[in-house]
């Protein structure tokens with residue numbers, strides 16, 4: 001009798017538990033998203049109809065619909081890349097305009113490619129009042145953890161305050177010689193490659209290595225050899241997280257691709273251990289005058305006896321290091337790589353820059369104070385960042401209800417800002433939007449004549465604009481000056497134009513170019 005009662009109770013408990021789980025799944029995968037969907041529609045936003053629990057992901061992954069030949073090809077290079085890198089957004093724009101709602105699984109995103117809407121939405125929102133989409137914070141945790149790029153509110157204010165001085169002009173000056181050293185090493189290697197019969201060089205791979213070397217030396221004070229394993233593992237993690245079937249926002253999606261998740265977690269732990277060693281080595285170096293580079297400033301903030309009470313625990317310290325190892329290498333390297341492609345396609349601009357370098361730098365060593373004189377190079381950089389923005393989108397989450405004209409963007413709404421779309425919008429730039437024309441920036445150095453100031457966002461916007469943009473611009477000018485002073489670059493028949501988004505905007509098949517010593 002007792003056994004029977006126990007077995008009945010047990011069965012009822014299991015059934016109750018299963019029913020509870022079923023209702024929970026039903027609620028989070030279907031009922032809640034449908035309720036939110038209806039509320040959003042009432043707020044005045046339209047968009048493609050989601051089918052839960054995938055939302056609009058199936059359509060985004062539909063290869064047939066997404067096939068576009070506009071800018072992809074081995075024989076033809078077009079800069080009209082929006083419909084190639086974001087085919088689904090280009091398609092939805094035609095039906096729903098430049099602001100609409102789409103769904104990643106059960107997560108609604110407000111898509112924005114209208115700078116005027118963005119301007120109204122962000123007016124009065126400070127850096128600390130923006131959030132980051134929760135779903136991305138979870139998805140990208142192994143990569144950035146609570147790094148500056150992901151944190152919010154007071155936490156962000158505190159970190160940004162600690163980190164900003166690492167990229168001040170005063171701190172950048174002494175970095176130039178390290179940049180010159182690393183770039184010269186790369187160029188010597190190019191000479192050896194050419195002398196040993198290589199007709200072409202994958203400049204993307206080369207520059208990524210050099211940018212990695214520059215960031216580890218300038219911001220962490222270590223040699224490339226000591227930092228290279230972290231950089232390699234971060235790059236593997238990028239592939240594990242962003243390359244294969246992604247179901248971000250779909251409830252329980254972690255279980256859909258357990259191998260990928262476990263690999264990312266394992267790599268994350270390995271990177272943490274390597275960074276701990278780097279941090280410990282710096283702590284033990286007993287330097288009387290602690291360095292003011294990024295790691296030095298982070299360690300100062302990590303000091304629990306800091307009278308200002310701004311402490312940074314070890315976990316936070318590691319997450320910042322990870323963020324800067326990654327951010328410091330990838331973005332600037334891509335800006336330089338895309339520039340070489342565009343200069344190879346436009347030999348006239350290549351010559352103009354070489355002429356400017358001769359006038360401004362001449363036989364002198366590359367020096368910080370001279371870089372400001374490289375005006376045309378600044379236009380070229382901006383034009384490249386416009387056409388091939390390494391950061392192809394920006395994301396935010398609202399932390400309060402915001403009214404934009406007659407629509408209300410509710411607190412907690414995820415925003416997905418399509419930078420590529422705005423940078424390629426003829427309504428903002430004119431009919432020559434997809435042409436490489438650095439002279440756009442001659443009379444309007446900041447916005448290139450864009451009809452709306454929020455339409456050109458290579459480094460983001462507002463208080464959360466890229467904290468290291470001055471470092472990026474300095475490194476860009478130093479490395480490009482050295483390359484163009486020693487080499488000319490030309491298109492290679494093996495280059496296949498296929499820009500793709502793997503967190504950043506990169507060439508799918510690398511960037512082989514014919515490189516000739518001058």
Ligand code: HEM
Pocket residue numbers: 148149150160215323324327328329331332335385389390391394395457458459460461462463464465466467468469471472
């Ligand atoms: C050409 C090179 C670069 C480009 C195009 C670029 C672009 C961007 C963009 C678009 C954002 C987002 C801003 C926003 O959400 O409004 C950002 C933020 C950030 N970038 Fe960069 N970046 C570059 C170089 C770098 C470098 C070299 C580093 C590190 C050494 C770096 C570290 C960061 C960090 C930590 C943030 C987060 C800032 C915050 O949220 O407060 N970036 N960057």
